[in-house]
Amino acid sequence: MEKAKELTLPRALSVDNVLNHKFSGLPFEGIMRELFGTPERAGSWIIWGPSGSGKTTFNMQLARYISNFERVIYNSLEEWPSSSIVNAYKRAGLRQGDNVLMIGENMKDFEARMLRKRSANVMFIDSVKYTKFRWDDYERFCKLFPGKIKIWVAHANGKEPKGGLSEDIRFDSHVKIYTEGYRAFITSRFSQGGSGQYDIWPEGARQYHGEIDQQTKVQ
Numbered sequence: 001m002e003k004a005k006e007l008t009l010p011r012a013l014s015v016d017n018v019l020n021h022k023f024s025g026l027p028f029e030g031i032m033r034e035l036f037g038t039p040e041r042a043g044s045w046i047i048w049g050p051s052g053s054g055k056t057t058f059n060m061q062l063a064r065y066i067s068n069f070e071r072v073i074y075n076s077l078e079e080w081p082s083s084s085i086v087n088a089y090k091r092a093g094l095r096q097g098d099n100v101l102m103i104g105e106n107m108k109d110f111e112a113r114m115l116r117k118r119s120a121n122v123m124f125i126d127s128v129k130y131t132k133f134r135w136d137d138y139e140r141f142c143k144l145f146p147g148k149i150k151i152w153v154a155h156a157n158g159k160e161p162k163g164g165l166s167e168d169i170r171f172d173s174h175v176k177i178y179t180e181g182y183r184a185f186i187t188s189r190f191s192q193g194g195s196g197q198y199d200i201w202p203e204g205a206r207q208y209h210g211e212i213d214q215q216t217k218v219q
Contacts, residue, residue: 024040024041025037025038025039025040025041025190026038026039026040026041026066026069026070027069028065031198032065033191034191034193034196035186035188035191035196035197035198036175036186036188036190036191037188037189037190037191037192038190039149039174039175039188039190040149040174040190041070041121041147041148041149042146042147042148042149043149043150043173043174044142044149044150044151044152044169044172044173044174045149045150045151045152045173045174045175045176045177046151046152046153046154046161046166046169046170046173046175046176046177047059047062047151047152047153047154047177047178047179047184048153048154048155048156048160048161048162048166048170048177048178048179049156049178049179049180050155050156050179050180051155053156053179053180053181053182054179054181054182054183054184054200054201054204054205055153055179056079056084056085056088056126057088057091057092057200057201058177058179058184058198058200059074059088059124059126059151059153060074060088060089060091060092060094060100061092061093061200062151063092063094063100063122063124064092064093064094064098064100066122066149067098067099067100068099070099070120070121070122070149071099071101071119071120071121071122072099072100072101072120072122072123072124073100073101073102073103073113073114073119073120073122073123073124074100074101074102074103074123074124074126075103075104075105075110075123075124075125075126076102076103076104076126077104077105077106077107077125077126077127077130077131078126078127078129078130079104079126080102080103080104081104085102091201101120107125107131107132107133107137107141110125111141111144114145114148115144120148121147121148121149122148122149122151123145123148123149123150123151124151124153125150125151125152125153126153127152127153127154127155128152128153128154128155128161128163128165128166128169129154129155129162129163129166133165134165135165135168138165138168138169152166152169152173154166154169156178159178159180174188174189174190175187175188175189175190176188179200180208181204181205181208181209182199182200182201182202182204182205182208183197183198183199183200183205183208183209184197184198184199184200185197186198
């Protein structure tokens with residue numbers, strides 16, 4: 001009778017193993033470090049918000065900032081090519097030399113692109129609805145690219161991500177960003193504060209949220 005093969009289990013880690021484990025994070029600075037901490041170069045993020053909330057402009061601002069540390073690719077399944085993307089580029093200050101690529105292709109072709117050597121380490125996927133993914137597709141895609149940051153963009157239903165998959169991605173994401181009234185509300189597992197806010201368009205954000213700056217009050 002053949003001897004049963006022993007089941008190979010992953011090695012259990014001691015307290016020292018865990019505490020001494022090294023992570024390679026994005027070296028964010030200033031306000032971005034306060035909001036995001038030092039994000040790992042892996043895992044999912046999600047950005048969602050209603051139309052006209054400044055979401056696309058914020059995406060471009062974030063893409064430009066991350067491109068200081070990693071190559072970024074933005075797959076606009078929904079809007080590319082369009083004047084709204086071009087205008088968001090301009091508002092975000094993107095210029096020749098920034099390490100951000102723009103593409104608009106179906107997920108099968110995008111997956112093949114990302115499997116190439118030297119492909120970007122940070123990808124924006126805009127939007128979840130247009131991927132035509134189910135949860136199994138999402139899991140498979142994430143497992144295919146374990147060492148890349150996947151930033152998923154979604155529509156909103158009130159203040160919640162719209163659609164079952166978008167809701168599930170939110171629970172799975174390390175960084176969650178909701179945009180409303182030109183302001184981004186950020187919750188990050190990597191920041192000490194946990195959450196904070198960033199004004200995409202400061203003047204428009206203060207006006208939308210009914211805020212008056214100190215100088216106006218004095219006058």
